[in-house]
Amino acid sequence: MSPKFLRSELSRLPYPPAESDDPLFIQSIGRAMQVLSVFHQTDRPLSLQEISTLSGLGRSAVQRIIFTLRTMGYITRDPDDRGYVPGLRILDHSLDFQRLNPIVVTANPVLLELRRTIRERVDLSLFDDLRLVYASRLQSKREILSSTMIGHSVPTFCTSGGWAILAHLDDAEVDDILIRSTLTAVTPKTITNLDALKAKITETRANGFALALEQILAGEITIGAAILDSQRRPVAAIHVAGSLAEWTAKDFSRKFAPLIVQAAQTISRG
Missing domain, CATH: 1.10.10.10 (Winged helix-like DNA-binding domain superfamily/Winged helix DNA-binding domain)
Structure with missing residues (x-):
């Protein structure tokens, strides 16, 4: 980005x-x-x-x-x-957040195990209305500056984690977030059309996970799954990122989607 x-x-x-x-x-x-x-x-x-x-x-x-x-x-x-x-x-307070936030604390061992298993980049992001804020980033062999920065944020409307979160909201809440979003394209492939975005959210609801191609970075494929609180409301997301030079969408989904969904469910229960 x-x-x-x-x-x-x-x-x-x-x-x-x-x-x-x-x-x-x-x-x-x-x-x-x-x-x-x-x-x-x-x-x-x-x-x-x-x-x-x-x-x-x-x-x-x-x-x-x-x-x-x-x-x-x-x-x-x-x-x-x-x-x-x-x-x-300022960094003292960032550390306090990492140590004391219950989602981050519960997610860390799950994310580490997921990263060992899949050997691709694993991220945890927290839902903040129109954006997702990265709270944990476990790198793969492909590192870029923006993918190493905790606290970095991305728009909710055009990310796999964002779609996974939106899929757990009702249609009125989804409409509200999309209408208030700027819908600015980040790459030539970023989906900015409202009908197309709603179709992706419907697809995500049906699949139980979100699949995004080149929405934030060219050549990147990501899968996202939502983390739910005790009221079954989405509060965060796990997303795993790979390279389209190494994976087809079909193979990436088949290999990793079940693992990502299971990890998100484990954290949600925690």
């Missing part, structure tokens, strides 16, 4: 609210999170003025917030002093 497309998708993410009428809401914390969130949509250090513009907060308030966050290690200056970037302390 191109950096340009990734920035475009990240720029659409909802920022945490900086203001609320709820008496329990601490506005100063909301504004601090608003400042941290502006880095979602950039691939370079940001100046004080740029952070102010992107966050929608006044320059004076942003200056105080940055000073506080920098003192605590959550924001730092770029090594070349070109602007501000997230600080090392």
